[in-house]
Amino acid sequence: MASASLAHTLRSTAAWLRIEALSIAQFRAQVIVSLLGWVVPFAFMALWNAAAAGSGVMTPGQTTAYYLMQLVTTNLGITVPLIFGLGYLVYSGEFATYLMLPLPSLIAVVAKPTVRNLTQSVPLVVVVPLLAWAMDAEFSGDPVVVLAAIALFVLGTVAGLLCAALYALAVLWFGKNDGLLGLFAGLQWVLAGLIAPSSFLPGWMAWVLRLSPLWGAQGGVGDLLSGAVAPAWYLFAANAAWIVVLALVLRWAWPRALARFEAVGQ
Numbered sequence: 001m002a003s004a005s006l007a008h009t010l011r012s013t014a015a016w017l018r019i020e021a022l023s024i025a026q027f028r029a030q031v032i033v034s035l036l037g038w039v040v041p042f043a044f045m046a047l048w049n050a051a052a053a054g055s056g057v058m059t060p061g062q063t064t065a066y067y068l069m070q071l072v073t074t075n076l077g078i079t080v081p082l083i084f085g086l087g088y089l090v091y092s093g094e095f096a097t098y099l100m101l102p103l104p105s106l107i108a109v110v111a112k113p114t115v116r117n118l119t120q121s122v123p124l125v126v127v128v129p130l131l132a133w134a135m136d137a138e139f140s141g142d143p144v145v146v147l148a149a150i151a152l153f154v155l156g157t158v159a160g161l162l163c164a165a166l167y168a169l170a171v172l173w174f175g176k177n178d179g180l181l182g183l184f185a186g187l188q189w190v191l192a193g194l195i196a197p198s199s200f201l202p203g204w205m206a207w208v209l210r211l212s213p214l215w216g217a218q219g220g221v222g223d224l225l226s227g228a229v230a231p232a233w234y235l236f237a238a239n240a241a242w243i244v245v246l247a248l249v250l251r252w253a254w255p256r257a258l259a260r261f262e263a264v265g266q
Contacts, residue, residue: 041070041194048197057199061138062226066197068128068137069222073153074194075121077218079164080185081113082106086168087181095261106165140227148231149224155239156216160192162246163213169250169257193219199228210235213242 045067049060058066086109089095098105132139140146167184174180189195192214198206209215210229216239223229 041067041074044070044194044196048200051200055200058197058226058228059138061136062228063197064135065132065137065139065226066219066222066228068132068135069225070194070218072121072124072128073218073221075124076117077160077188077192078110078113078117079160079214079217080188081117082110082161082164083168083171083181083184085109085113086165087171090171090261099258110161138227139225145224145227145231148236149221152216152220152224152231152235152239155236155243156213156218156220159213159239159242159246160217162243162250166246166250166253169253172257172260188214188218191215192217193223197226197228198223211238213239213246 045064048058048063048067052058052060052063086095086106089098089109095105098108101108131137164184168181170180191209191212193209198209198215198219201209209219210223211234216235220229220235224231229235
């Protein structure tokens, strides 16, 4: 019974992703405009390239590699779209229709930003290698480091999504709270390492960053692949622990928050 239910959910999710892909294809201009968001990692890259010269912390080549990876991970990230997407659906009352879908409603909410981000990230397959060559980025070529970065990205993505999903439920508890939702975007800039690589932060702040549930899927990839941070067991253990804890909390909070949804908008 459980396997049949899982298979049904997977089929429904695949069908919903196809629908969202068709929707994205109809609004290509929005995807093109979203590419302008690439300028943010480049702005911080210029800042930290200047700071890295002679710092002894990272080299300019390492910070370049770090922010090229930030360019990739920020374009793939769906934590902020999740909290604002859920907020919009709740405010408009449209969330009621998502609750009737044959798949978990949170999966339905993240489907559109997932498809959109994958679409707008396609040019990066060519852009990032060219920029890495042109800007003398220093990437680690160690296969173990590359595999560790991929593993950390997967764990961090799951942990980050659970964190965002839990945070997004605040809209059901407090109603109109755009400011509270916007606070998450600001926190992510800090805790995911966009504002600064963890190596440039004071000791305790670097630890806070590396152990946060948002760093693994974003800044952690660049930190590992640039060689600024060595793969260590506690990085993966922290993300695994976050996944377990956040999943349990979300399982407890979801029905209680959902009970407050009025299905007519907030």
